[in-house]
Amino acid sequence: MRVLVIGGGLTGLVAGERLAAAGLGAPVLEREGEPGGACRSIADAGYVFDYTGHLLHVGRPETEAYLEALGLWSQLAVWRRLAAVVVGGRATPYPIQINTHALAPEIRRDCLLGFIRAWAASPEREPASFRDWVDERFGEGLARHFFFPYNRKLYRAEPEELSLDWVGRYVPKPGLEEVVDGALGLHDAEVGYNALFRYPAEGGIRLLPDRVAAAVPGLRLGAEVVRLSLGEGWLELAGGERLPFDLAISTIALPAFLDLVVDPLPGEVAAARRALRWVRVLNIALGVRGPAPVPEHWRYFPDPELPFYRVGFPSNHGRLAPAGCHTVSVEVSLEPGVGDVAGEAARAEAALVAIGLLDPAAVEVRRLTMVDPAYVVFDHPRRPAVAALRSWLAEHGVRLAGRWAEWKYSAMEDAILDGMAAARRIVRELG
Numbered sequence: 001m002r003v004l005v006i007g008g009g010l011t012g013l014v015a016g017e018r019l020a021a022a023g024l025g026a027p028v029l030e031r032e033g034e035p036g037g038a039c040r041s042i043a044d045a046g047y048v049f050d051y052t053g054h055l056l057h058v059g060r061p062e063t064e065a066y067l068e069a070l071g072l073w074s075q076l077a078v079w080r081r082l083a084a085v086v087v088g089g090r091a092t093p094y095p096i097q098i099n100t101h102a103l104a105p106e107i108r109r110d111c112l113l114g115f116i117r118a119w120a121a122s123p124e125r126e127p128a129s130f131r132d133w134v135d136e137r138f139g140e141g142l143a144r145h146f147f148f149p150y151n152r153k154l155y156r157a158e159p160e161e162l163s164l165d166w167v168g169r170y171v172p173k174p175g176l177e178e179v180v181d182g183a184l185g186l187h188d189a190e191v192g193y194n195a196l197f198r199y200p201a202e203g204g205i206r207l208l209p210d211r212v213a214a215a216v217p218g219l220r221l222g223a224e225v226v227r228l229s230l231g232e233g234w235l236e237l238a239g240g241e242r243l244p245f246d247l248a249i250s251t252i253a254l255p256a257f258l259d260l261v262v263d264p265l266p267g268e269v270a271a272a273r274r275a276l277r278w279v280r281v282l283n284i285a286l287g288v289r290g291p292a293p294v295p296e297h298w299r300y301f302p303d304p305e306l307p308f309y310r311v312g313f314p315s316n317h318g319r320l321a322p323a324g325c326h327t328v329s330v331e332v333s334l335e336p337g338v339g340d341v342a343g344e345a346a347r348a349e350a351a352l353v354a355i356g357l358l359d360p361a362a363v364e365v366r367r368l369t370m371v372d373p374a375y376v377v378f379d380h381p382r383r384p385a386v387a388a389l390r391s392w393l394a395e396h397g398v399r400l401a402g403r404w405a406e407w408k409y410s411a412m413e414d415a416i417l418d419g420m421a422a423a424r425r426i427v428r429e430l431g
């Protein structure tokens with residue numbers, strides 16, 4: 001059986017490494033000249049920038065064991081999250097639902113009263129959308145000041161368009177006491193899946209994919225898949241080389257994969273492909289003279305007047321800037337397609353200056369990167385569309401693994417686990 005892995009991001013690298021460890025040396029085809037996909041970093045003039053902010057959250061013992069076996073675990077420093085949400089021009093610790101104490105009194109009142117009203121009401125039906133879920137769980141004030149504007153900006157979708165499929169693990173759900181304590185500044189427990197994170201003690205996040213890549217004998221860089229036939233079982237690389245396969249693990253974005261298929265897509269498959277919706281993220285990385293303007297690792301910005309949804313200060317958690325300098329990572333969510341990227345970046349930078357987080361005269365380095373797709377939009381058609389596509393591709397020998405191949409919301413730890421699971425399934429299938 002001929003097995004191939006498409007994509008040399010974290011998921012594909014781990015799948016390739018695990019297959020090699022099981023004695024199945026599958027080629028891992030990566031179009032770029034370096035591995036790592038979204039987990040890459042750029043070095044420039046003494047600064048190190050990640051493609052976008054990438055902090056590692058490890059919750060499972062098998063991930064720790066894997067990183068340990070790669071000799072990586074001891075090279076990751078542990079940090080206690082320092083993150084804030086900025087509402088009405090004031091910063092309060094994240095997550096806002098249990099930390100409204102630093103907000104303006106009238107906003108705090110809205111959030112607290114709304115939460116208590118929602119808590120006291122007992123809805124008769126299950127929430128049907130993200131809008132209902134937020135209204136019922138957090139109340140009108142938190143919805144209006146944070147959840148709706150923030151998610152509108154991030155997903156470029158209305159809250160009623162979004163399903164609940166993604167919220168479970170990522171949105172902390174507080175009780176009444178926690179919210180009241182949070183409004184009074186009494187809350188000090190750590191909350192959420194990302195209360196602690198790890199990050200390379202030296203250099204950027206690329207250390208992680210680079211270390212896995214070194215253990216993948218079949219990694220082929222500059223190997224872009226440009227066409228593939230599921231009916232005949234081959235794929236073609238830019239340059240014309242054809243590789244036959246019986247089983248392929250695809251880790252590239254699901255719509256991009258389908259667009260490579262030369263066989264005619266059945267009607268329901270083509271319709272499911274058209275239903276997939278996403279946003280891109282433009283990351284504006286800045287190397288700036290002087291100390292960071294705030295101590296946090298990152299800040300969330302729900303304000304619809306500001307173009308960015310999040311601004312990170314990565315040098316607050318890693319040695320990523322020359323002495324006396326700092327780095328800034330500004331994330332702007334954009335619709336897919338082409339657009340005025342330079343204009344968006346300039347607008348974001350001007351807004352950062354306007355709120356006092358950037359001295360334009362101190363900017364030494366500026367790097368723009370685009371992650372596309374970045375966030376899958378969890379709208380209502382997503383789940384049935386992905387199920388249909390996954391099962392059609394499985395019938396044709398294609399196994400999907402990773403955040404964008406499976407069309408979901410997940411993090412680097414999941415990429416590692418997804419890569420491991422995909423390799424395990426292939427080994428099992430091959431008996």
Ligand SMILES: Cc1cc2nc3c(=O)[nH]c(=O)nc-3n(C[C@H](O)[C@H](O)[C@H](O)COP(=O)(O)OP(=O)(O)OC[C@H]3O[C@@H](n4cnc5c(N)ncnc54)[C@H](O)[C@@H]3O)c2cc1C
Pocket residue numbers: 006007008009010011012029030031032035036037038039052053054055056057223224225226251252253256281331371373374375401402403404405410411412413415
């Ligand atoms: C804005 C943002 C912030 C994030 N922050 C965090 C964070 O703080 N912590 C965290 O844990 N996770 C974070 N993530 C998630 C993390 O980036 C992903 O979980 C992880 O990178 C997924 O890796 P992957 O290998 O599945 O996909 P990718 O990294 O996209 O890898 C796919 C690879 O396929 C290659 N490829 C594409 N097309 C072809 C082709 N035709 N032929 C050959 N190769 C091809 C690409 O070049 C790429 O290398 C973030 C994601 C985003 C968008």
